[in-house]
Amino acid sequence: MNRPVRVRFAPSPTGPLHIGGVRTALYNYLFARHNGGKMILRIEDTDSQRFVPGAEEYIIESLRWCGIEIDEGVGVGGPHAPYRQSERREIYLKYALQLVENGWAYYAFDTPAELDAIRKEYEQRGETFAYNYAVREKLPTSLSLPQEEVRARIDRGDQWVIRFKMPENETVKMHDLIRGDVEVNTSTLDDKVLYKSVDALPTYHLANIVDDHLMEISHVIRGEEWLPSLPLHYLLYRAFGWEDSQPEFAHLPLLLKPTGGGKLSKRDGDKMGFPVFPLYWVSPTTGETAHGYREDGYFPEAFINMLALLGWNPGTEQEIFSMQELIDAFSLDRVSKSGARFQPEKAKWFNAQYMHHKSDAELAVLYQPILKAHGIEASDEVAGRVAGIMKERATFISDLWDLTSFFFIAPTEYDEKQVRKYWKGDNPAILVRLREVLASIDDFSLENTERIVHAWIEENGYPMGQVMNTLRLALVGAGKGPGMYDVTSFLGKEETLRRIDSLLANLKPAE
Numbered sequence: 001m002n003r004p005v006r007v008r009f010a011p012s013p014t015g016p017l018h019i020g021g022v023r024t025a026l027y028n029y030l031f032a033r034h035n036g037g038k039m040i041l042r043i044e045d046t047d048s049q050r051f052v053p054g055a056e057e058y059i060i061e062s063l064r065w066c067g068i069e070i071d072e073g074v075g076v077g078g079p080h081a082p083y084r085q086s087e088r089r090e091i092y093l094k095y096a097l098q099l100v101e102n103g104w105a106y107y108a109f110d111t112p113a114e115l116d117a118i119r120k121e122y123e124q125r126g127e128t129f130a131y132n133y134a135v136r137e138k139l140p141t142s143l144s145l146p147q148e149e150v151r152a153r154i155d156r157g158d159q160w161v162i163r164f165k166m167p168e169n170e171t172v173k174m175h176d177l178i179r180g181d182v183e184v185n186t187s188t189l190d191d192k193v194l195y196k197s198v199d200a201l202p203t204y205h206l207a208n209i210v211d212d213h214l215m216e217i218s219h220v221i222r223g224e225e226w227l228p229s230l231p232l233h234y235l236l237y238r239a240f241g242w243e244d245s246q247p248e249f250a251h252l253p254l255l256l257k258p259t260g261g262g263k264l265s266k267r268d269g270d271k272m273g274f275p276v277f278p279l280y281w282v283s284p285t286t287g288e289t290a291h292g293y294r295e296d297g298y299f300p301e302a303f304i305n306m307l308a309l310l311g312w313n314p315g316t317e318q319e320i321f322s323m324q325e326l327i328d329a330f331s332l333d334r335v336s337k338s339g340a341r342f343q344p345e346k347a348k349w350f351n352a353q354y355m356h357h358k359s360d361a362e363l364a365v366l367y368q369p370i371l372k373a374h375g376i377e378a379s380d381e382v383a384g385r386v387a388g389i390m391k392e393r394a395t396f397i398s399d400l401w402d403l404t405s406f407f408f409i410a411p412t413e414y415d416e417k418q419v420r421k422y423w424k425g426d427n428p429a430i431l432v433r434l435r436e437v438l439a440s441i442d443d444f445s446l447e448n449t450e451r452i453v454h455a456w457i458e459e460n461g462y463p464m465g466q467v468m469n470t471l472r473l474a475l476v477g478a479g480k481g482p483g484m485y486d487v488t489s490f491l492g493k494e495e496t497l498r499r500i501d502s503l504l505a506n507l508k509p510a511e
């Protein structure tokens, strides 16, 4: 069947979006764009107990920062609006009742307290309680109670839920685009709650299936943690008679800890010093904060590039991909079945690669705020030029200040080790002569200065390294920085001479 590709990212606003969730959104987006389809954002907020204020805004801002565009959904609108499940509540009851009518679901009247008591009783006998075929006709349900009693309880306002009537001992055969064929025996599954009268809201399972159907979703691409729900979802499609338009499913592998064992958690990030969330987050209830890739200085393109390769491989050696290249190359059959281990160093490596490929103009825009914060007024041309000279040694934009501050601020202190090594012997006297040579140069461009100074050093038989490092001490104050003529041409003649004079005047040579 050739149907239009429509995928959805369906997060629950229960806190900041984990990077595993961002990856799910990304794979949905890449799949949609690759196939000329639509990307839908649906907010699944029917669990009012777990709702966290600000989480929805956080999700939307995260996707925006990452460059994952939404075609239909919360914040955008579209033909199936509303896309926030709490605003669709009147839709779901009808579908729950339809299942009761056709025998696929039933009312259950046990209160949470009664269920707790039963659970405890089982525990004491060393057993685990499951609400399933074995007990549903013994508990207060519409399967055990007379019809009038069921009506009476509902009419007088008793609390009820609607549960799915999971068939006994049936094999559900499913297909997953990543995992292949999967089979489960229904006797291992329980009767999940689909709808609760207490808040007149559906649970995840019912709302998710009804909405995927109504929103004409063609492919459900989501985390592996939802694989255990797949048999129920298959049976729900059957129960509604929607098998023909049922979406295809793809369950993505977990993101694993850097050490391999288990799911990547916030605690791993805290322990090892890397973010597990795209943006900075402050919990509105506890005030607890969490690092974000954005605020920690990662470029969104680098972050996305790294995430794309955690669980998917292009089948080639290529590692650097723009969003468009990812869209062109992406396919679900290259998504791996096994978990993808997160490597914090690789995240930095990607950032450095993107850093090195930025133009001076791009760097200028990113670097200007840092320069301003240090009280440096520089033109974009100058900001871009110094950043461009040093970018190869930087991983983050924030590294640039340490690497380039000497361009703007003359040294007032000199690195002790360099002083001991170079500010001795003939070097101070040679620097005095070098100052004269520099003073006589009119064209202070990189090439011209280099040519003249080199010739002069060779003519006099001076040790090149010693002379250059002494000059570096004067201009930079330390043993770091780019090539010396990058520095002289940037500073210009006047400032170069001033810094040499300052070293000569302020530092007594070592014996």
Ligand code: GLU
Pocket: 010, 011, 012, 044, 204, 208, 220, 221, 222, 223, 226
């Ligand atoms: N609301 C679910 C979540 O938060 C969606 C799962 C699905 O995509 O079906 O992950």
